[in-house]
Amino acid sequence: MNYSSELIKGTLKTIVMKLLADNKKMYGYEITQRVKELTFDKIQITEGALYPTLHSLEADGLVTTENEYIGKRVRKYYSLSPSGKNKTKEKVSELADFMETMKFLLDIKPKTV
Amino acid sequence: MNYSSELIKGTLKTIVMKLLADNKKMYGYEITQRVKELTFDKIQITEGALYPTLHSLEADGLVTTENEYIGKRVRKYYSLSPSGKNKTKEKVSELADFMETMKFLLDIKPKTV
């Protein structure tokens, strides 16, 4: 099973920023794989979604980049800027709040395991 | 406070369907007001978002409609069809699952009130 794509909309940026907050620096491909791992394949970020997101974060000054050479191949690392770190906290807590609201709205009871 | 609009994306259809599941039949304006009430103004569905959504649900056979006259004014009620009811269950449980995944991803601890 994996989620219908519309659910990812609006949360992708927050996911990416949170990962960067926890890992100091990551490169694009690494992000897609990490999310895949962490969610047991339920969320698969496509590159067509990821790169525009990273570039827009960079354009907004929320992340900085540095290139590293691995053999002949360039690897582009992304890190949160100070303002990116603040923004990440905001976004994560907004999403947490939103999820509480949705839980109430949808009357979702915690699973009794 | 109200949520940044991108968060609503992808959940609107589910919210509307869940409301219809709980209330048998509702009309458009009523839905916008109910959501506003239930979320203490945090989520405000605009009519420009709602009506296209309702029409698409109708086109997909998930809701049926009936007109009622209140004085001279037409009020259009929407109800879930049998397949709409099934779809609602699917959507709600998918969203619940998604939220669990997001919680884990974002490492959100329950608020200690």
Place this chain on the structure above:
DNA sequence: AAAGATACATAAGAAACCAATGTATTTGAC
């Protein structure tokens, strides 16, 4: 009588993502 709430709806545009495609290097299996 006027303003605000109720109630339907559409249209143009923006945002955000998906699917497809492209390029190139490195690794692992046989």
Place this chain on the structure above:
DNA sequence: GTCAAATACATTGGTTTCTTATGTATCTTT
């Protein structure tokens, strides 16, 4: 040692979905 798969960057065209703005009309309250 070669070929497929994985790694790693990225862009483009298209679709979906929402926002903002607008339109029409009725009902209620002051």
